Amino acid sequence: MPITRGFRRRRAEPPEGAALPPGQYLTDGFPVLSAGPTPSVPLDRWRLGVSGAVDGERGWSWDEFRALPSESITVDIHCVTSWSKLGTGWQGVSVDALLDGVEPLGAYVMAHSYGGYTTNLPIEDLTDGKAWVAFAYDGAPLEPEHGGPARLLVPHLYLWKSAKWVRELVFMDADEPGFWESLGYHDRGDPWREQRYQGD
Amino acid sequence: MHEDARLDGNAAAGLLSELFTPEATTAVARCAGCGRTGAVGAAEVYADGPGMVLRCPGCEAVLMRFARIRGRLVADLRGVGTLTF
Amino acid sequence: MSSAIRATDRIVAWRTATIREVVRETPSATTLVLDVDGWPGHRAGQHVDLRLTAEDGYQATRSYSISSAPEDDAVAVTVERLDDGEVSPYLVDEAQPRDELELRGPVGGWFVWTADQGGPLFLVAGGSGLAPLMSMLRHRARTGSDAEALLLLSARREQDVLFAGELPALGAAVTITYTREAPAGWAGYARRVDRDMLAEAGFERERRPRIFVCGPTGFVEGVARELVALGHDASRIRTERFGATGG
Numbered sequence: 001m002p003i004t005r006g007f008r009r010r011r012a013e014p015p016e017g018a019a020l021p022p023g024q025y026l027t028d029g030f031p032v033l034s035a036g037p038t039p040s041v042p043l044d045r046w047r048l049g050v051s052g053a054v055d056g057e058r059g060w061s062w063d064e065f066r067a068l069p070s071e072s073i074t075v076d077i078h079c080v081t082s083w084s085k086l087g088t089g090w091q092g093v094s095v096d097a098l099l100d101g102v103e104p105l106g107a108y109v110m111a112h113s114y115g116g117y118t119t120n121l122p123i124e125d126l127t128d129g130k131a132w133v134a135f136a137y138d139g140a141p142l143e144p145e146h147g148g149p150a151r152l153l154v155p156h157l158y159l160w161k162s163a164k165w166v167r168e169l170v171f172m173d174a175d176e177p178g179f180w181e182s183l184g185y186h187d188r189g190d191p192w193r194e195q196r197y198q199g200d
Numbered sequence: 201m202h203e204d205a206r207l208d209g210n211a212a213a214g215l216l217s218e219l220f221t222p223e224a225t226t227a228v229a230r231c232a233g234c235g236r237t238g239a240v241g242a243a244e245v246y247a248d249g250p251g252m253v254l255r256c257p258g259c260e261a262v263l264m265r266f267a268r269i270r271g272r273l274v275a276d277l278r279g280v281g282t283l284t285f
Numbered sequence: 286m287s288s289a290i291r292a293t294d295r296i297v298a299w300r301t302a303t304i305r306e307v308v309r310e311t312p313s314a315t316t317l318v319l320d321v322d323g324w325p326g327h328r329a330g331q332h333v334d335l336r337l338t339a340e341d342g343y344q345a346t347r348s349y350s351i352s353s354a355p356e357d358d359a360v361a362v363t364v365e366r367l368d369d370g371e372v373s374p375y376l377v378d379e380a381q382p383r384d385e386l387e388l389r390g391p392v393g394g395w396f397v398w399t400a401d402q403g404g405p406l407f408l409v410a411g412g413s414g415l416a417p418l419m420s421m422l423r424h425r426a427r428t429g430s431d432a433e434a435l436l437l438l439s440a441r442r443e444q445d446v447l448f449a450g451e452l453p454a455l456g457a458a459v460t461i462t463y464t465r466e467a468p469a470g471w472a473g474y475a476r477r478v479d480r481d482m483l484a485e486a487g488f489e490r491e492r493r494p495r496i497f498v499c500g501p502t503g504f505v506e507g508v509a510r511e512l513v514a515l516g517h518d519a520s521r522i523r524t525e526r527f528g529a530t531g532g
Contacts, residue, residue: 002301002385004337009345010371029369032205032529033249037260080250116262145204160250180250183276184269197269204529206502211348211526213392214334223394241395241523 020084021191027083030146035179038144039114039165046149048133050098052170053106062149066135068093073132075155077162078191092134092153095126098169106171110178111152111163118178119163120187121154123171130156133166158189158196209243212254215266216240218273222285230281233261240283254279299336300324302388304380305359310447314365314413315377316352321388324360327351329420330397330497330525333362333390337372347372350416350499350525351391352448354423360391363447365413396525398497400425404432406457407487409478409508411439411500414527415447418499422455434458435494437486439478439504441465460486478504480511490516495523502526 011025020026049059060068070093078084110120125131134153135142142148147164154161160180181187186195194200209225216224225241236258243254243263251267256279263279277283306318329351336346353361366377398406398421406425408418415438425434434457440446442465452459462474462482474482488494496517498508505526513519 001299001338002387003340004375004386005381005384006379007337007345007372007375008339009341009343010374031248034205034246035249035251035253035265036246036255036262037206037244179265180267183251183265183267183274185250185267204502206506207526207528208396208524210332210393210396211528213332213394214346214348214389217389217392223392225393225395239395241393247528 015086018086021078022194023196024078024082024084024191027085030085030088031079031081031083032145033079033081033159034145034164035117036115040144041114041149041165041167043149047167048098048150049168050102050171051168052110053104053173054171055103055105056101058102065093065133065150068097070094070135071132075153077155077159080158080160080185080189080191080196084191089138090132090134090153091136092132092150094129095131095133095152095169096129098133099127104171106173108172108175110170110172110176111161111166112168112170113163114165114167116179117163117165119161120172120176120178120181121157121161122175122188125154125157125161125188126169130154156190158186158191160185161189205246205248207245207247209239209241209245209254211245211247212240212243212252212264212266215252215273219275220285224283224285226285228284229263230283231256231259231261231263232279232281234259235281299387299389302335302386304382304384304386306382307380310363311445313377313445314363314447315380316361316363317376317380318353318359318361319386319388321360325391327355327360327391327420328394328397328399329355329424330417331391331393331420332417333360333388334392335362335372335376336387336389337375338387345372350420352416352419352423354420354427356424356427363413363416363419393525396497396499396523398424398495400428400430400432402495404430404434405488405492405494406432406434407494407496408434408436408457409439409483409487409496409498409500409512410436411478411504411508412441412445413447414498414500414504414525416499417525418497419448421497422457425457426455433488435487436460437462437478437483439464439500443468478508478511480514483508483511484515487512487515490518493518493521495521497523497525499525500527502528 043062152163152166254264265276308316349362352363467475
């Protein structure tokens with residue numbers, strides 16, 4: 001196969017001492033990746049729910065959700081298409097706060113989004129300060145193209161697990177593959193162990 | 201709301217040539233969701249993510265999904281009822 | 286049996302393409318004239334996938350429209366530089382004759398016009414969306430087709446008009462609208478394409494033109510909507526969206 005003279009991957013230089021997961025490259029933009037049209041959800045009809053294999057289903061309207069305690073976080077994000085973005089600022093409600101008083105009866109969660117997207121995760125990857133439902137990015141309300149009004153944010157896993165336009169966390173007894181996982185992407189997706197595909 | 205990066209089914213022509221011998225963008229697909237028929241070339245394509253998704257321009261249901269897993273093309277065509285070449 | 290296998294290989298295979306000539310069309314666009322092993326010929330409107338391989342093995346694949354006529358002796362693609370692109374800046378600014386790429390195609394049988402389909406032909410281009418439509422106009426000229434053709438081209442500035450020298454010589458009526466800055470003394474359109482402009486610069490719906498629209502996604506979707514609002518038959522409108530570009 002011919003090498004194209006002088007062609008190279010486009011990437012930004014990582015800051016001194018910054019570590020990227022294997023196979024990742026820094027980007028200075030914020031690429032918009034999508035599997036479908038941006039859903040348009042009026043806030044007065046938006047709802048977030050927790051259901052399935054749990055003792056105590058619950059749901060929140062937008063106002064109820066925004067009344068929950070939220071926090072500002074700065075995290076690195078890693079996309080399986082190999083771009084990474086360091087030091088991104090978000091504001092969101094911790095998933096621990098959403099699950100406060102809820103007893104999970106299953107070990108897996110399927111996140112469902114407006115528009116039909118799904119992604120599955122083990123429950124440990126959503127709890128103990130590892131995940132949020134984020135409603136602001138970079139100091140402003142989260143734009144629809146980046147998942148607004150609210151998206152799941154699970155920065156320690158590849159970004160396809162951070163379901164945009166999240167509307168429901170459904171707990172499951174057994175793991176089931178979501179949208180990309182059913183094509184062969186990994187059920188967990190830890191970028192530091194380069195878990196891109198099933199079997200990695 | 202327009203989608204800045206949405207493409208036409210035509211953009212899937214190269215990938216589809218790995219799957220189908222005759223030109224696939226002129227094939228007529230029946231959406232398994234709503235029953236609408238149309239040329240694959242007229243489907244809506246979302247190609248920026250971890251894979252490529254073709255959607256029915258009528259009801260937005262997924263017609264076909266593709267991903268390259270360790271270099272191998274994985275195709276999910278369950279959203280297409282029939283394809284007529 | 287063996288000829289069926291060869292036909293499949295012809296469509297699917299990545300072939301080596303060697304750059305024969307680099308033609309700088311505008312400050313942001315370049316035409317690459319390619320020699321392709323075993324090139325089967327193409328129809329106007331089709332595109333190719335180009336695959337570039339870096340020394341470390343990294344590969345990137347992008348689609349580019351063929352701008353040359355099927356009657357030409359070499360296949361040419363015209364590429365516009367996207368400022369934050371990975372492949373287009375290389376192809377526009379660095380690629381040189383004798384450089385090698387891999388090419389798959391031609392592909393895309395749906396966004397195609399052949400002279401035997403006849404007209405009238407209404408072509409609407411946003412910026413570098415002119416590339417596949419140019420293949421159609423060149424094909425029309427080379428075959429001596431008597432199909433009437435109208436081209437409406439939206440460009441930012443005069444310097445951004447692709448193939449500027451050749452457009453008046455194609456035997457088609459060309460209307461240009463400038464969206465950022467019109468040349469001094471310009472008496473023509475100087476705004477984004479809208480419904481009135483499409484009505485004035487195009488054919489009436491009663492003529493039942495074949496319509497091809499190409500350019501950035503937002504441009505194409507807006508134009509297609511307005512054409513349908515003008516009463517054109519949606520089934521005679523074919524679109525090729527280029528995705529998100531700088532605008």
